Amino acid sequence: MAAILQGMLASSLMILVLVGPTSAHSHGPDFKVGPWKDAHATFYGGADGSGTMGGACGYDDLVKEGYGFNTTALSSALFNDGKACGSCYEIRCAKGNKWCKPGASSSIFVTATNFCPPGGTGCCNSPNEHFDLSQPAYLQIAEYKAGIVPVQYRRVPCKKRGGVKLTITGNPYFNLVTVTNVGGAGDVTNVEVSGGKDLPWTKLSRNWGQKWETNAKLVGHDLTFKVTTSDGKTVILQKVVPQNWQFSQTYEGQNFM
Template identity: 50%
Template sequence: MGMRMFFKLSVVLAMYFMRTAFAFDGSWYRSHATFYGEADASGTMGGACGYGNLYTFGYGTNTAALSTALFNNGASCGQCYVIMCDSASVPQWCLPGTSVTITATNFCPPNWDIPSDNGGWCNPPRTHFDMAQPAFEQIAIYQAGIVPVWYRRVSCMKRGNIRLTLNGCKYFNLILVWNVGGPGSIATITIKGENTYWMQMSRNWGANWQVNGCDLTGQSLSFWIMNTYWQSMYFPEVVPYNWIYSQTYEGYTNFY
């Protein structure tokens, strides 16, 4: 497919999906929240999305691990949610009039050895937020342990542009996409070296996307990235020909 035709098709698809895609409806949903880590956040770094040090990646400690029902096999990585403690149900544990906006950066796995209503909080089909302790303590008292909450998904407001961190090896390229505004999460990515055709990437784990069997070293790299708002952006030669693994490169814009 030629570059011009690919561009036209992508613009048409983006305009169509932006009109028809699911929009955040503003509705509040019930769930529960617990916390993990320590108050100094030393136990909240890393996670199943691959962001590593959450300070370095700009997510801080307003973060949470999502249960299976919300995590969606990593497709929810980077999404943002407003969470409020349900003070009508447990006024003794909630901090009234408070809320916190968190980013999904981790996975809360099920524990089938514990009942879902007595410790197995992240067991399907439950929705659940296992929050970093500093985030939890913005809405509830530490001693509560677990509280009922109201939540809704919201747009992510990020400073700066989209960032891409390159990992892998010669015939296996792994791209970590982060600092994504708008929905915070990615639907599809295609990649092109200056000497290759466009190749569809697949999700490897969390926010890491892969393409196999093609040596892209020594080539500048271009990307088409579509977010889960179905907005599409083209990043021509955003990665220079002399790129190296473990290096992060910045896109020219972001989603809002």
């Protein structure tokens, strides 16, 4: 029901390039499942998932990027200015509610890919913890005519097929890296890049959502990326991007889980 915030940058054609890099993982406990909490849920977009692409996390084609249509927009209280993009949740319709779908699975698993802005019906106004689900996700747990239902949710590890994906757009003097399909905690908190002795480890800054920027000269280098998630775990994608890389291509390395 909440309108999608339009992406601040035009979508780029993404070509997936599998390069099979080696990876190193930091040590530490696996991401833990959080406690159940109370919230509410609505839905937006079409029954086929249309109207959910793009949005405030900087993702483009949710299917190609590994998210599919089990996705959600988060209210301000959960979105955390975009830092929660990529986090995953288990959501179930509150027990005993008449709008819970008969025979529905006990819960669904969704990834945060968008922002539910305050205003309108007030569902996403602070301090409400609210999920604006894609319609296909919502219809797995509740009836269409309900519109809004009480739910319970908990933070869970993200289980993704394939590896972490990196898409570089921009130009030789400004590089924007979109990080997608991240397992484990899912929400990226730090990105660094290295291109050998001529390009030592360089920290990228968050532009918006999960788009990370740097003015470092990346063209002409084979690139190793270091990606860290909110639980402090890091994956090092060794030479995941080859020396002859091209803008708007997508490169895939290993994942956290």
